[in-house]
């Protein structure tokens with residue numbers, strides 16, 4: 413399986429092609445909808461693999477606080493998943509790039525990283541947020557995501573052991589690898 417590894421201020425950054433529901437990390441991130449219902453895409457897969465415990469916990473949060481705004485993040489049990497926690501977040505819908513999408517996407521990654529650090533979680537795996545149903549072009553999303561992660565890790569040296577980007581398709585993996593080469597080269 414293709415893989416890229418780098419080190420940023422004491423944290424390992426990993427890009428890997430794979431399935432996020434199989435990742436054995438402290439927390440996996442779910443690209444959720446504002447209602448926190450299972451939906452399709454990676455969210456449907458996470459709810460299916462985690463089981464009713466995850467869906468019920470997400471529903472309870474929605475009942476308590478209402479819709480999740482773009483760029484916010486909440487945390488639930490991971491049910492039957494190998495990870496310990498699921499961090500649910502809502503990325504921006506792509507409207508052409510002139511409606512603050514890059515800043516919203518960066519905020520989405522930061523919110524998840526901040527939540528993980530505040531809970532003492534040491535490793536976190538992200539899917540490619542917003543690049544499926546929400547239509548964000550993957551090459552642009554990869555640049556924003558990796559810059560947001562790098563900047564966060566520089567500001568929080570050594571707080572996380574690993575940040576993993578889990579890309580579902582070879583094309584997505586290639587886009588993230590290219591973005592990382594541009595950013596780090």
Ligand code: AR6
Pocket residue numbers: 430431432433443444445449450451452453454455456457503539540541542543544545546547548578579580581584
């Ligand atoms: N592991 C890793 N990545 C995956 C997996 C998986 N098992 N399955 C899909 N992906 P999307 P969004 C990739 O559409 O664009 C939902 O219905 C997928 O190939 O899941 O943020 C929610 O309920 C793509 O690259 O998320 C929302 O309504 C990436 O995950 C909406 O979709 C994100 O695609 C959110 O849209």
